[in-house]
Amino acid sequence: xxxxxxxxxxxxxxxxxxxxETAIHKLKEFHIRHLPVINEDRHVIGMITDRDMKQASxxxxxxxxxxxxxxxxxxxxxxxxxxxxxxxDFVEEISAVFYEHGIGCLPVVQHHKLIGILTKTDLLRxxxxxxxxxxxxxxxxxxxxxITKSLADISSLCQRLQVKILSVLVYPHDDSGAKVxxxxxxxxxxxxxxxxxxxxxxxxxxxxxHRDQL
Numbered sequence: 607x608x609x610x611x612x613x614x615x616x617x618x619x620x621x622x623x624x625x626x627e628t629a630i631h632k633l634k635e636f637h638i639r640h641l642p643v644i645n646e647d648r649h650v651i652g653m654i655t656d657r658d659m660k661q662a663s664x665x666x667x668x669x670x671x672x673x674x675x676x677x678x679x680x681x682x683x684x685x686x687x688x689x690x691x692x693x694x695d696f697v698e699e700i701s702a703v704f705y706e707h708g709i710g711c712l713p714v715v716q717h718h719k720l721i722g723i724l725t726k727t728d729l730l731r732x733x734x735x736x737x738x739x740x741x742x743x744x745x746x747x748x749x750x751x752x753i754t755k756s757l758a759d760i761s762s763l764c765q766r767l768q769v770k771i772l773s774v775l776v777y778p779h780d781d782s783g784a785k786v787x788x789x790x791x792x793x794x795x796x797x798x799x800x801x802x803x804x805x806x807x808x809x810x811x812x813x814x815x816h817r818d819q820l
Contacts, residue, residue, distance in 0.1 A: 607696070607697045607698075607732065607736070608693065608694050608695060608696055608697065609691050609692065609693050609694070609695045609696075609697060609700055609714055609722075609724060610693035610694065610714070610722065611697075612697060612724065612728050612729075612731075612732050613691075613693065613714045613722035613723060613724045613728070614722060614723050614724070614725075614728070615721065615722045617642060617713075617720060617721075617722060617723045618632055618636050618638060618641060619641065619642050619643065619644050619720065620632070620641050620642070620643045620644075620654065620680050621643065621644065621645070621680070622643055622645070622651060622652065622679060622680055622681035622684070623679055623680070623681070624679065624680045625676060625677055625678065625679060625680070626659065626662075626675060626676055626677075626678050626679075626680060626682075626683070627676040627677065628680075629641055629654055629659065629680055630659060630676070633656050633659070639655055639656045639657075639710065639711070639725075640653065640654075640655050640656075640710065640711035640723070640725065641653070641654045641655070642688070642713045642720060642723065643680055643681075643684050644720055647718075647719065648719040648720045649715075649718050649719065649720070650688050650690060650713045650715060650720050651684075651686065651688075652680070652681065652684030652685060652686050652688060653684060653685045653688045653711070653713070654680055654683065654684045654685070655710070655711070658683055658684070658685070659683075662675070662683045663675060688713060689703065689707050689709060689712060690712060690713045690714065690715045691703070691712040691713070691714045691715070691724055692714065692715065692716065693714055693716055693721065693722065697729065697732060700712065700724065700729075701729055701733075704726060704729065710725060710726045711723060711724065711725045711726070712724045712725075736773060737773050737775065737790060738772030738773040738790040739790070741772055741790075741792065742792070742794065743772050743790050743791055743792045743793065743794070744790070744791055744793055744794065744795075744796040744799075745788065745789070745790050745791075745812065745813075746788075746789045746791060746796055746799065746800065746803070746810065746812065746813070747786050747787070747788050747789075747810070747811040747812035748760070748786065748787045748789070748803060748808045748809060748810055748811060749779055749781075749784055749785075749786055749808075749809040749811050750784065750785050750786070750787050750808070750809075751783065751784055751785075753776060753785055753787065756787060756808065757774070757787070759806055759808075760787070760789070760803070760808070763799070763802045763803065763806065764791070764799070766802075767798055767799055767802060769791050769792070769793055769798075769799050770791065770792040770793075771789060771790070771791055771792075772790040772791060772792050773788075773789075773790045774787065774788065774789055774790075775787075775788040776788070779811075786811055796813075800813075
């Protein structure tokens with residue numbers, strides 16, 4: 607999956623000459639937390655977040671300072687070193703960018719022009735769909751050494767039992783070289799599937815409580 611499939615294309619923006627009062631109004635009006643700052647060519651030149659506004663804002667008890675603050679330009683507090691994404695970037699790789707930079711939003715640019723925006727919420731929603739967690743079903747985890755062979759065998763088992771696979775994930779096991787295959791299957795009673803797995807020699811990691819029932 608690539609960024610352009612999940613990004614928002616209708617981006618609310620600011621210019622560097624907009625006032626901070628304008629920024630506050632846009633954050634509240636559109637219920638957003640990030641505002642890219644662009645120039646006349648739609649190049650991203652900065653970013654303002656609700657956190658930036660809170661940190662820079664004077665106390666509500668300092669009325670005179672607050673009035674002056676609201677008339678300041680966006681340029682005075684915006685972050686200028688903005689990390690951006692490309693619409694053809696893979697969502698998985700962009701997730702690593704979010705993590706490494708500790709950011710909550712990425713403007714999406716193509717040919718140096720802003721064409722979309724991606725937030726942590728967009729990523730979380732996407733991963734929920736990718737894992738099938740938004741659909742009723744059961745999760746089964748299996749320790750394997752040969753991913754390809756195990757996938758082929760388990761796919762045949764699912765076909766025989768008429769169990770639909772919603773998603774498959776892989777993560778490292780504590781044992782060196784071993785992996786854990788995580789299946790989300792569309793059944794609320796995974797016992798026949800679990801019994802089939804054990805019969806075929808697969809080591810079930812989860813649900814662990816079923817080991818004694820098989």
